[in-house]
Amino acid sequence: MTGAVSAGRLGVVSCHACGLVCQDTLPQASHHRPVAESEACGNGARGRSHQVICPRCGAPLHRRRPNSIARAWALLLAGLIFYIPANVLPVMYTSLLGSGSDNTIMQGVIEFWKSGSYGIALVIFIASVLVPCTKFVVLGVLFATSQRGSRWAMKERAKLYRMVELVGYWSMLDVLVVAVVAALVKFQGLSDIEPRIGILFFGMVVIMTMLSAMSFDPRLIWDGDTE
């Protein structure tokens, strides 16, 4: 697809940390990069025994992030698992004049929707349900296609990845809201808001998906193209 020559073909490798391009002295197994990478993620691990260090900054050199897809998958899965209790367990305890109740995310959304605050309901829904869900799907698609070295819609996938990274910053919105509100609304007896265990799981979901997206090496998207 591209006429550009990849670093691998030129026999050079760039340092992840400082961007220095140096000669590829990494073990040969990884030479067959596209195949090797897509086979499994063993290369980096094998390379570890022959650690090659950046001559300038001393960071270990590797052609692709080691074990990238496996890590991404593992973290995504962890995120997915955490997403279940994040939704099932209450995230917030609100008490107004002594009558308190635990609320899960969906309960909150439904309550706001029913009471006519469609805007707030929508914001919460998008931030805590829609975004994480699409993130799961997008990341899943990205990982799966990259793993298989698919050549399908590579530019779009790269765009998707950038979008996921961007959205990642804002994924903690829910957690932030709960934290701020819980800290601010402390009127003994009159009104009280406390975080509940669900929000912790929600935070874990966000962290896991962010880590997952981070551990994914976007260059793998293009690896299918090299062959």
Add this chain to the structure above:
Amino acid sequence: MNDTTEARPQPGKPAIIRRRWGISLIWTVPIVAAAIGISMLVHAWLSEGPEITILFHTATGLEAGKTPVKYKDVTVGAVTAITLSKDGSHVKVKVALMQSAKSLTSKDSRFWVVRPRIGASGISGVDTLFSGAYIGVDKGQSEDTASEFTGLEMPPPVVGDMPGKSFILKSEDLGSLDIGSPVYYRRIQVGRVASYQLGESGQDIKLQIFIDAPYDRYVTTNTRFWNASGVDVSLGADGLKLKTQSVSTIVAGGVAFASPMGRQASPAPKDTEFTLNADQGAAMAPPDGEAQYIQLKFEQSLRGLSVGAPVQFSGVDLGHVVSINLDYDPVKHRFPTVVGVLVYPERMGRVLDKLPKLEGDNDKQAAVFMHAMVKQGLRAQARLGNILTGQLYIAMDFIPNAPKAEMDVNARPINLPTINGSFDRMQEQIANIVAKIEKMPLDSIARNLDATLVNLDNTLTQVNRQVLPQTAQTLQQTQRTMQEADETMQQARQTFGNVDSLLAEDAPLQQNLGQTLQEVQRTSRSLRVLTDLLGRHPESLLLGRPQEPSAVTTKPPAPTTKEESTK
């Protein structure tokens, strides 16, 4: 380079193990996540308690998903759903209890809705004013569990594990008592009425009261309970008495108890049955002992006799009337009144010991004893207790000269002969008098009287017409006469004045009269001299005076005068 790759699969073998290691290292993250998730699930599943259904009349204040269930103010569950029962008469409240609250599902656990309540005995549930209602639980004692409960409409005044004891009070009626009514001991509130229910026969009421520790030890086996409700006004020989407990008992009613002085008794065990007396006096009275039912048949109307009227024997209150019924006597065609009375022989006190001991059961003894007494003139009598109200009471007394009556010793119930009451006899006498009055020929008397009155009227008219004018004339004449008399009197007075003037000392008449009288005296003296002379010398009338007139005349007169004066 490509060639070398093929040449190196061999050293890759050990790397596979490393690879696995590497894989498993990163895969621990989702495994840990899954473990956490599963542990949460397991925890949730384990803490999932039993689900129960509670029936309430109304779901006021209850909200599905929000209303908590609290035991000892700890949330042990929540309402998950509220539905109507099939027939729509109840509300079914589904409650998911926590695992730790499993013990609350025993069969006799009680559930109620705690909401703000204002009653005569106080305000409760204020804390729910803001927080909203919640369902309260009282843990039951039963081993069996249940999944369906009927909720109480009112919070129970006594909750399971409070220290104290409950007792049963038997009463004829509830009075103004209610659940939660206070129980007082020396006017300290020591407990409350927990529940009440009709006895199985429907003849009495069983009240369950709860006395808090440590006061429960003051309830002994001979403790007396009485209804301390309201105001007790009594008018006795020593004036008007007004007795109350606290103000709240006036409104809400209450129970009080005390033990008779000077008697040692052990604390009563739990659920002991006591009798709830109507008032303190009745409660503290000595025990009545066994009652003896006696039937009395009165031939008279017993207006004024009511159930509960006292039965007295020689002025001692022995019992009370329990029934008043009409009977029919087919022989005499009369409706006698049958009065049933309960007599407590124990009330006679120490006299009982002096009475002769008899054989047989109580009834037999009483019958034999009474038979003997009837022979001595014992009779029942309805007497007037209060002249103002006409209230009657039954007196059992020895009536002198009572008509003979037979008493069947073997009849049950015991039938005591009666005699008509004193008041009734008085009534009879009055009736007799009235009858006699009725027999009088009042009509003819009235007629005669009428005629007489007519005559009298005529006579009076006549008198008016004839006699009175004459009388008037007579009176005028009399007046005239009187005037004349008056004149006469005046004349007489003048005459008297004249006479008076005549008679005055310096009056000439007086003087003349004196002179005249002296003249008369002198005359009479000379006359006497003459008569003496004539007596001695009658011949002198013819012959004249004798010779020695002076000596002779002067000498003799003296004795003659004497003679005259003595005569």
